[in-house]
Amino acid sequence: TVAAFDSFRFVIKGTLAGGAVYVAYDQGLLGSGTQGAEALKKAQAALPPAIQEWTSYIGWEVRTVQMNTLPPTPKFDFSPSDSWNKGVQTVMSALSVAPTRACEYTVEGWKYVKDLVK
Amino acid sequence: MASEGELGRKWDRCLADSTVKLGAGFGLGIVFSVIFFKRKTWPIAFGSGMGLGMAYSNCQHDFQSPYLLHGKYVKVS
Numbered sequence: 771t772v773a774a775f776d777s778f779r780f781v782i783k784g785t786l787a788g789g790a791v792y793v794a795y796d797q798g799l800l801g802s803g804t805q806g807a808e809a810l811k812k813a814q815a816a817l818p819p820a821i822q823e824w825t826s827y828i829g830w831e832v833r834t835v836q837m838n839t840l841p842p843t844p845k846f847d848f849s850p851s852d853s854w855n856k857g858v859q860t861v862m863s864a865l866s867v868a869p870t871r872a873c874e875y876t877v878e879g880w881k882y883v884k885d886l887v888k
Numbered sequence: 889m890a891s892e893g894e895l896g897r898k899w900d901r902c903l904a905d906s907t908v909k910l911g912a913g914f915g916l917g918i919v920f921s922v923i924f925f926k927r928k929t930w931p932i933a934f935g936s937g938m939g940l941g942m943a944y945s946n947c948q949h950d951f952q953s954p955y956l957l958h959g960k961y962v963k964v965s
Contacts (some may be wrong), residue, residue, distance in 0.1 A: 783923045790919045799912035803946040806905030851896035852904050 898950050906943035913939020 798805035917935025925931050 787920060787923050788914060794912050794916060799908055800942065801902050802896070803905040803950050805944075806908040806943070806946070807901045810904045849898040849900050854899075855896065879903050 902943070902947035902950060905946055906940065909939040909943040909946075910936055911939070913937070913942075 794800055797811045913935040914932060914936075917932035919930070920935065921927055921931040
């Protein structure tokens with residue numbers, strides 16, 4: 771009976787583990803790159819209603835001045851490549867005007883010091 | 889669809905897929921660690937590593953296939 775119980779326990783464990791792997795496969799988490807990106811978008815879309823439900827279940831009431839409900843969470847429409855490109859452009863334009871600005875500030879600073887010394 | 893934006897879209901897809909695969913590998917690693925391996929740490933690391941490896945392979949395939957269009961089969965009834 772111990773052996774039967776052990777094998778039964780192993781079958782249960784195997785079922786749980788196999789079910790977890792199947793759910794991951796079915797949701798497209800183990801597939802191609804496009805499937806993974808779509809799965810992430812679906813999860814991001816499902817997050818705000820889940821948070822809303824969770825907070826109402828726990829019973830938190832956020833009283834703001836304007837409204838009685840939690841403000842809607844912002845939509846995650848984040849594009850890492852766009853943000854990176856914008857960052858690179860900002861840095862490069864700052865670097866390109868840096869020598870001119872440095873000259874201007876030096877001239878102004880020198881003038882200020884000369885005025886102080888007068 | 890601008891062609892110079894296509895590289896940016898590929899990078900976005902790659903990063904999103906890496907996040908998903910890392911999370912899935914981590915989660916499945918936790919499941920296997922709890923169920924089979926007496927809550928040891930190595931299945932979690934193994935699962936995360938497998939997820940990252942799958943993501944890397946997908947990204948590599950995506951970047952090296954410039955002429956493949958991402959389509960899907962539609963059954964005509």
